[in-house]
Amino acid sequence: MAIDTVTLAILKGRLEQIADEMDATLFRSAFNPIIAEAHDASHGIYDAVTGETLVQGKSGLPIFVGVMAFAVKAVIDKAAKSGGVHEGDVWIFNDPYDGGTHLSDFRLVKPVFRDGKLFCFLASVGHWHDVGGNVPGNYNPAATECFQEGMLIPPVKLYDRGEFRQDVVDILSANSRLPLSLYGDLNGQINALELGEKRMHALLDDYGDATVAGCLIELKARAARMMRAQIAELPQGTVSAEDWLDNDGIVDTPLKIALDLTIDGDRMVMDFSRSSPACAGPVNISRSTTVAACYVALKHIFGEVPANAGVLEPVEFRIDEGSLLAVRAPKPVGGYTETILRLIDVVFQAVAKIAPEPAMACAYGTINALSLAGHRKDGRRWVMFSFFGGGHGAHAGGDGLNHGNAPISTATIPPLEILEAAYPVRFTQWALRPDSAGPGETRGGLGAIYEIELLEENADVFLFGERGRHAPPGVVGGGAAALNRFSFEQADGWHEPPMASKMVGIRITRGQRLRLETPGGGGYGTPHARDPQAVARDVAQGYVTRDSAQADYRVALNEDGSIDAARTQSLRSREAAE
């Protein structure tokens, strides 16, 4: 059925609004701050047959935009083997190898029926606070199998033809350290799906099923066309970029992520064949997650492309089975965030080589999942779990943003007053980190320093981070940012973990502190071309030290902070001569 272009544009807006409203419902009613504050969740509308993403909410976690289609497909396949999909069913699962990310992300999938016939699926994903496993909060840097990371639930029915299955919830609750939080989040996701179904029916009643179905097909075709037009504007040929993960938390050797990016007319090939094989520790990811991460990177660079399966149609992926980027069960995947951040970094670096104008330097590149866990005097367990921020990369238009969120997420950080009110901790510092940004003609954004003191008798500390050995690179001649640095205090003084930014269960006691110093973003363009006035301003504000001004930017300053023009010129001309 042909859809006129105006109806198409209008329906696109209406469908997006439904997905957005599902996002908003979960954010407001979720229990754990990772969903409520960090928005580590997503909702969308998916194809009845293929599971492909038709429409996705704008406010959910960007990485889920690409990955949810695989999740819905997993349910479609499971249902085909077990009696089919029925009106009133809701499926639930967290299997990371079958359309998932990591075990913390629980997916609910609900079919929408019209006159007894399946029209589409709605799905909700949210990051639960604790799903069992060896480590509270589930970021277990020492995991060598997924069984150490948490419970693994394949697609099962939470509602069977409208009937709620309390037994399923009982199983889930029994496997979590925080069953109340789990219960609250699960209810929030059910609320979101129920609302989505109601809105979907209202829309279908307004416009007719055939019109909406036709619109969904047409939107996909147009997304593909749009992506092809974007690709066709890039120069032809192949460029390569490589970047590294520090280690997998088990074996202390770096892991390579390599991309050979080919532009061939209006098609793009993303070849990851030169990347490391699957590793022992939890930085492996499934193929669907790799594809989703590439989508996120491309959308950051070419902002216009819609959140729709059509976008990936002109992109060919070459990812070796059994490699770090296409892993199978039971290899651990809990730290998937670190690997997808690195994937985004290599895409940014490769694109900067062929299209410097829209490109950005790498952002801080690590999620820094830090948890503190212990018991209060009355025996109650507490788990403080949060992600921390860093700088964004510089770009042709200006310096990077200070203290931003990760490219895969739109998460905000919980207020430190909320954390102090909820957990027995005190922050002793919450500040920008000088010299953490990559130098460049435009400078990266600054990372941060967070220092936390324990107020209870004792606690165990877990960290899952990266960029402790390989700093976020700059692009187009810009410099790298500072390394991630974590240190902790014990009776005999300050220490750093042997795996740099990964650590399991270190015990600290009352009055001892943790200190996390995060990277900034990479620089863009040669630092020696940066306006000396801008460098002097950065020094005056304390963003850049005088030493860095001289060594990295070749700008000499007088005692009062003003530019020493003669020495600056000599520093910079010597550079030119070299």
Next chain:
Amino acid sequence: MSGSAFVIGVDVGGTFTDVFILDEANGRITTAKVPSTRGDQSKGFIEGIASRVTDFGEIRTVVHGTTVGTNALLERKGARTGIITTEGFRDVLEMRRRDRPTTWGLKGAFTPVVARTDRVEVSERVLADGSVLRAVDEREVAVQAKALAEAGCDAVCVFFINGYANNDNERRAVEAVRSVWPNPYVTAATEILPEIREFERLSTATLNAYLQPVVSSYLDRLETGLKAEGFAGDILIVQSNGGVMSIDTAKRYPVRTALSGPAAGVIAATRIASAAGFDNIITCDMGGTSFDVSLVAGGEAALAAQTAIDFGMVVRTPMIEITTIGAGGGSIAAVDKGGLLQVGPESAGSDPGPVAYGLGNTRPTVTDANVVLGRINPDRPIGGKLDRLDIDAARAAIDSHIAAPLGLAVEAAAEAILKLANAKMAGAIRLVSIEKGHDPAKFAAMPFGGGGALHTGALIKEVGLASALVPRFPGVTSALGCVVADMRHDRVQTVNRLLSELDAAELGRAILRDAEETRAVLGSAGVGFSAIDRLVELDMLYLGQTHTVGVPLEIGEEDLTADAIREAFEAAYRSAFGRLLDGIPMRVMNYRIAVIGRRPQLAMALFAPQGGKPAPECRTGTRRVYAEGAWHEAGIYERLSLAVGARIAGPALLEQADTTIFVDPGLVAEVDGFGNLVISRAG
């Protein structure tokens, strides 16, 4: 004293200053519109009044909706401000909540209004439970304050971590600042907002300090200027929450004026609609680049707890909730790379403006589509800046940018632009109504400002609204709002206790004490009220959640009980989310109090047209109008000449100096007893 007693509302906008004058002695209304005076708005303000009032001694009250604060924030023209804060936390303002301006594309930037060098630390610390870990050292504060003063700061904000739980250190620091730096512009963060969440509190308090010198000096000039003309009455300022405050309160809390102007418009719309029998309305204000909507349910405008004036410029005080989307008259239409029509958010604004203005823009806009389809009279442009509009240029632009790539006729392309723009506006209306659980069929759209009345018919059809109500003078709505606004003061206090561990009776007494204090502020403003209302709300949540639900609470003679709080929470939670969560403890995060002094009602019947004429006698001609795929011969009417009860069936165009109203085919417009035009479905 002569026979007159004026109450005057003045709304200063970017282009015009609107004045609405009510003579309470005889109920007469006059309005004036004069150019705004950039640089010093008080000049245009006084000139506007002087154009209608000869003896300023006859003015009892002047009520003012101001954009001085808003503009100072948007243009970053506040005072140089210092921050004195807890050691370790000088960067809270700059680090925000670790966000970014847009989800996609990592190219955001943020420059805080206070430079890092003007943010200084002192050693002090309060813990989350309110205990003082380290008392503040007044001498250290004094040294830092002096340094800020010497560096050239005009204002200062004192902000300490966990000050919401105990502000002893903060109060002592403020005294220490004043002791060495006598300065009226010292803001204590907890005085502005004693609420948990450090960034939001600091941002609000800092913006207050940043605005104080600018807004105070403007209000001083205004006061002096009015007095020089012989004025001896009260000056009231409209707050973002839609209530008014005394001029002295405004000087102390200028951040409360961040949305003063738009709030006045919503308040006027609320009153006009209530008088006409419409308690549920959605106000629509269409400007050059944006479309603002807000919801009024049961005669009360919806309030939002906070807003961001710009990325990272968060103001957390109750404000009229205004949802803005990028679809205004100047919004540009384009076809994207996927062949899909787009309208906005890019805008040609009002300069160069639409193609039809002939000021250099060549890309078609929403206004151009309206011009091409005959809905705007090219010989009578609104605002009076241009002599006529260039229809041919608008047609050519739509032809080449939209019609050709989509394979449509020019008229069809123009109508497509309007349909999509209308759909976007409808989306905004859906957002404020359906998403909040309201049924749009129970709401009327109320356009004000210049452009909205061209689109209201379409909104009725698209969203399923019952009708539209076009006020008699849409262009001076905000000035009218100033005259009818109530006086209102809000306050908040963080509690952060489990319901089971809370002394409910004591909480009730604390709320009443605060309410009494707030009421005293109202009493000291010297304004007469017909009634004083008190609203109490708790912010509550289940243990483990981080987002709160607003729980309205009645506190009577009896002691407040935990059971009463629980019941109120469960009712509010159920209506928000449907299902309760049994067995999970509840937490009381904050209490909020609003004290509202109701000002005497303005009789809206004053607006009723006197001696109007029946519709056929107001018809001045016809114009060809394109709608729903065909050209129609639409009658043109002089709107202000229509008598009460006059009915006109669409398609029709009703013209008046400050707006054009399009009645779509299938709709009918009728003048009500207050001079409003009610548009609804025919038959």
